[in-house]
Amino acid sequence: MKHRNLTRIFSILTALSIATVFGFQANSQTTTSFTFAESIEGRAPAPDNTTPAEYDGPQTVKGLMNAFDTAYNQRFSKVKVTATFGDGVVYRSELAISGEIDARHSRVEWLHMLLQRGITIEDFDDYRIYLSKRHTLAFLEDNPDLRKIGFLSMPLTDDQEAYKLAYINKLVKKKNQKEIREASKRVERIKEQIERSEKQLERAKKQSNPQRLKHVQVQLERAEKQLEDVRVQLKRIQEVLEHLKKPTPPQDLTPPEKPK
Structure with a gap:
């Protein structure tokens, strides 16, 4: 949700940090002009004993979802995404994992696009991180002011499908x-x-x-x-x-x- 219009382009100098807080696992990105954070709210402290610590099965949507999806659903409920700028402008999004984000960017399609571009998912943490990136894309899609300034080094385009592909490719490139x-x-x-x-x-x-x-x-x-x-x-x-x-x-x- 946008609190007020953003009227200038911010210079970006990125430093990445990872933090864990009660009930959440968070990735935060702080720059000279803004702080960007993704936090995933948890239900349970860890995957159950049936979830493999490391995944050595086929890198397919079916194989990965069979290995990790049950634990993912049991452990996590929603993801919060926030961008706070130096002058007090705040953008935020909060979408439930089951229902809201799946309806916008299905897990099957998302995983498939990542795998076809060479991403390898080796454990539950990889699975969690890559699925949570759907929320960041939804956050960007819902905030045209951020898209207009190329927030997070994303391209300037109104084509939603092209924007999605650019975001996927950005994850792969990183x-x-x-x-x-x-x-x-x-x-x-x-x-x-x-x-x-x-x-x-x-x-x-x-x-x-x-x-x-x-x-x-x-x-x-x-x-x-x-x-x-x-x-x-x-x-x-x-x-x-x-x-x-x-x-x-x-x-x-x-x-x-x-x-x-």
Whole structure:
């Protein structure tokens, strides 16, 4: 809900923090001009024992919903989204998880769009976070003043479907950029490991120690294989990011398989 019209464009300098408060799990983003917060209200302290701590099943809508949806419904009731600007202007939204947000952005379609763009959901927390992002999109859709200033670095468009796709792609891009940073660090660590192994190999050759030589050769081969695997991962992520520059129209997506 808008308290009063926003009349100027705010400069954005982002710092991300995560906080947990009683009954809520909250993501808040504070800048020099505004504070943006998403909080999910909980019913229960944790998923039940039937919910897997980590998910190693198929990355499909059906598989993920069968694994996590019951716990999600039991644990959470609604999500609050708030943007508070420095001059006192406040925008807020509060939608129930069951009914309100599902009617606007169905879980099946939402998960399907994320999965088709390369998102991997590895545990219950991933599932919770990505479903809660529907509320942020609804918040932006309901506040045209924020859309007009490109709030949260979103594009300036009145096309609701294009706006939705841009938001989905933004989520995918953010995760891929994080994966690139992590993979790049792994590449550097493995390179250092290979360099150490090569030095050890040279010493073993000079010492004429066949047993040590074989051990170091195995280590070196393993490190080189790890390096190749990480480089393949980086290439895949880069390809996804390139693909996001040309978003796939929703009608071209393979219809999702609904859970039973």
